[in-house]
Amino acid sequence: MSEVDPDIQDEKARKRLIELAEKFYDQFEGGDVPSMEIPTRTKTNIVFDEESGVWVLGDRTSTRSANSVRGAKKLLKSIYTTEFLERQLEENRSSTLRELYYLSESWDNEHAQFDNQDESNQLIEDLELVSGVTREDFHMRPEESGAKVMGPLHIREQTNRGDRDIHCQDDVGQGGYQIPNNPDTIEFLGCDAEFILCVETGGMRDRLVENGFDDDYDCLVVHLGGQPARATRRLTKRLHDELDLPVAVFTDGDPWSYRIYGSVAYGSIKSAHLSEYLATPEAQFVGIRPQDITEYDLPSDPLADSDTNALESELEDPRFQTDFWEEQIQHQLDIGKKSEQQALAARGLDFVTDEYLPTRLDEMGIL
Amino acid sequence: MSEVDPDIQDEKARKRLIELAEKFYDQFEGGDVPSMEIPTRTKTNIVFDEESGVWVLGDRTSTRSANSVRGAKKLLKSIYTTEFLERQLEENRSSTLRELYYLSESWDNEHAQFDNQDESNQLIEDLELVSGVTREDFHMRPEESGAKVMGPLHIREQTNRGDRDIHCQDDVGQGGYQIPNNPDTIEFLGCDAEFILCVETGGMRDRLVENGFDDDYDCLVVHLGGQPARATRRLTKRLHDELDLPVAVFTDGDPWSYRIYGSVAYGSIKSAHLSEYLATPEAQFVGIRPQDITEYDLPSDPLADSDTNALESELEDPRFQTDFWEEQIQHQLDIGKKSEQQALAARGLDFVTDEYLPTRLDEMGIL
Numbered sequence: 251m252s253e254v255d256p257d258i259q260d261e262k263a264r265k266r267l268i269e270l271a272e273k274f275y276d277q278f279e280g281g282d283v284p285s286m287e288i289p290t291r292t293k294t295n296i297v298f299d300e301e302s303g304v305w306v307l308g309d310r311t312s313t314r315s316a317n318s319v320r321g322a323k324k325l326l327k328s329i330y331t332t333e334f335l336e337r338q339l340e341e342n343r344s345s346t347l348r349e350l351y352y353l354s355e356s357w358d359n360e361h362a363q364f365d366n367q368d369e370s371n372q373l374i375e376d377l378e379l380v381s382g383v384t385r386e387d388f389h390m391r392p393e394e395s396g397a398k399v400m401g402p403l404h405i406r407e408q409t410n411r412g413d414r415d416i417h418c419q420d421d422v423g424q425g426g427y428q429i430p431n432n433p434d435t436i437e438f439l440g441c442d443a444e445f446i447l448c449v450e451t452g453g454m455r456d457r458l459v460e461n462g463f464d465d466d467y468d469c470l471v472v473h474l475g476g477q478p479a480r481a482t483r484r485l486t487k488r489l490h491d492e493l494d495l496p497v498a499v500f501t502d503g504d505p506w507s508y509r510i511y512g513s514v515a516y517g518s519i520k521s522a523h524l525s526e527y528l529a530t531p532e533a534q535f536v537g538i539r540p541q542d543i544t545e546y547d548l549p550s551d552p553l554a555d556s557d558t559n560a561l562e563s564e565l566e567d568p569r570f571q572t573d574f575w576e577e578q579i580q581h582q583l584d585i586g587k588k589s590e591q592q593a594l595a596a597r598g599l600d601f602v603t604d605e606y607l608p609t610r611l612d613e614m615g616i617l
Numbered sequence: 618m619s620e621v622d623p624d625i626q627d628e629k630a631r632k633r634l635i636e637l638a639e640k641f642y643d644q645f646e647g648g649d650v651p652s653m654e655i656p657t658r659t660k661t662n663i664v665f666d667e668e669s670g671v672w673v674l675g676d677r678t679s680t681r682s683a684n685s686v687r688g689a690k691k692l693l694k695s696i697y698t699t700e701f702l703e704r705q706l707e708e709n710r711s712s713t714l715r716e717l718y719y720l721s722e723s724w725d726n727e728h729a730q731f732d733n734q735d736e737s738n739q740l741i742e743d744l745e746l747v748s749g750v751t752r753e754d755f756h757m758r759p760e761e762s763g764a765k766v767m768g769p770l771h772i773r774e775q776t777n778r779g780d781r782d783i784h785c786q787d788d789v790g791q792g793g794y795q796i797p798n799n800p801d802t803i804e805f806l807g808c809d810a811e812f813i814l815c816v817e818t819g820g821m822r823d824r825l826v827e828n829g830f831d832d833d834y835d836c837l838v839v840h841l842g843g844q845p846a847r848a849t850r851r852l853t854k855r856l857h858d859e860l861d862l863p864v865a866v867f868t869d870g871d872p873w874s875y876r877i878y879g880s881v882a883y884g885s886i887k888s889a890h891l892s893e894y895l896a897t898p899e900a901q902f903v904g905i906r907p908q909d910i911t912e913y914d915l916p917s918d919p920l921a922d923s924d925t926n927a928l929e930s931e932l933e934d935p936r937f938q939t940d941f942w943e944e945q946i947q948h949q950l951d952i953g954k955k956s957e958q959q960a961l962a963a964r965g966l967d968f969v970t971d972e973y974l975p976t977r978l979d980e981m982g983i984l
Contacts, residue, residue: 424777
């Protein structure tokens, strides 16, 4: 069922890195000053791609050239990093962004060493952009760890100590299946799920698992754990695309949680070059919706100034300019309240699984 | 091999709750104003218990009596909460601290409802104290999630959908085995490990797993993920006590990380009533030690003022008043530097597993 073969991915990534290096050789040979063209990553250079339904980078680029000391140093660092990544792939190893930064201290050329981790992080993003290969395919692991899955899904994970066949209900403890840093090592063997429910908080995730929601409704409960890691978003996208499962996102009812939904559905400006790899534009927002605070009379807290500002900034954000979001955000500004997922417990511990979710998911056409 | 039977634990916890309620009945019947005696939880009321080697609460207590409106309300809340917990155990359910707070809104007596979550959290700690039963045995789940284990350990976890037999290398993905909220549901079926290595950061945990350190050295790699959850500390303690495994703690080299070591080894003031349940006083500190920063010439950052203050406060802390810690902390104040675990990568990605850990663990008598 899976479309991804990690070995082929590795070979592709290596090839792209070597091509990058070849470009520099060609420039030298032709008597040109080496340079690299990089798409500009700013708010003004993201555009909505109608075809894929995600926000991607526009056409604007900037040039990094060796005709200044600063530019030359940047290119030197790119070359050392490219060589490191190529060797890492060759040896089938991996490392973290932080390790890369520290590792540069062992490089023989002092000018190639990074001044701080922002610089090395930035460079990896640049290399993703110019090569079209993701960080994960360079075997750069994130510090952020992937979250957990519980539900009727049978997977095979390629680990560095062999393949593991795991059923995400029968072969795992109450804590569920831990998503690896690179979910493209996962092959889907079988799936009895009807949809995916991404859940913001650990408390609500545990509630759904204890109440057997994944079992009763044939649902994959994916724990986001706040702002979701790339691994979590990537797996969600793959489950959606490859297994044709609808995605519903269930968060707290405040502007920060709407951004969590946004990062699953639209991606972020920072990773706009990866939207097609990470974003699931078909993902729908379950709640907590401002209308729920009113309709269910949920326990709530007053909006802080920072909440109000964040809501107002969302009203300006092209990704939230839909009738649904404008209505919800306006309503929230009117009532001046926010509520958490677990506030549903005010109606009893089973209200969320017996009433709230079935009703809402039915309305949304998912059940 | 396991000493813990969850069903017996549940029954014991229920009995203690009923005893608490009976005490109030007896007081009423005897014509006394109902009251509850609670050990005082302050810095001045913790004492070192020679026998268990941990810091526990001293003899000072305070009395909560119904002879004031405030006291009467507190006792009313205690009674409602006791009833809720008793029913929860009876029905073999569980809930989070946050859910309890929200749930109180559904209670029929308005005076029994909590004003804020601090109040309900505090009450649960009070009930732990007076009943001698832990929060986990009340089936109160934490929001904080347990971390992950990788290594030659074979466990059986009692989940709410049946038992699961899991080998923490052969049956899990690269992410490892996810520790459940209540690790007393785990039975140890078999163990080929020689020691436990608790690791602070995800990046270092992944490095050790990728390099096969758990396999090469028969080691259980426990990922702490910053300040460790109670579940993680409890499992570490059980592995130490029941399987007789030495515990080594590997963190960044700064005062905040020494506190992470401290929470594994000594427990905290907040949970001093649980030290015997959570703390592993035999746990040893691997590093990063200030001496390592000097000896290995590690990449470092200068100490911030807050770091210096934290180090000075540790020098005053009875739990850090050993020759080892005084020497290390003094050395760190002298050099004015701190380093992270991953700074070891400056000597190559394998330095930590080929050199640093084997040498240090050998010196410590663990290898």
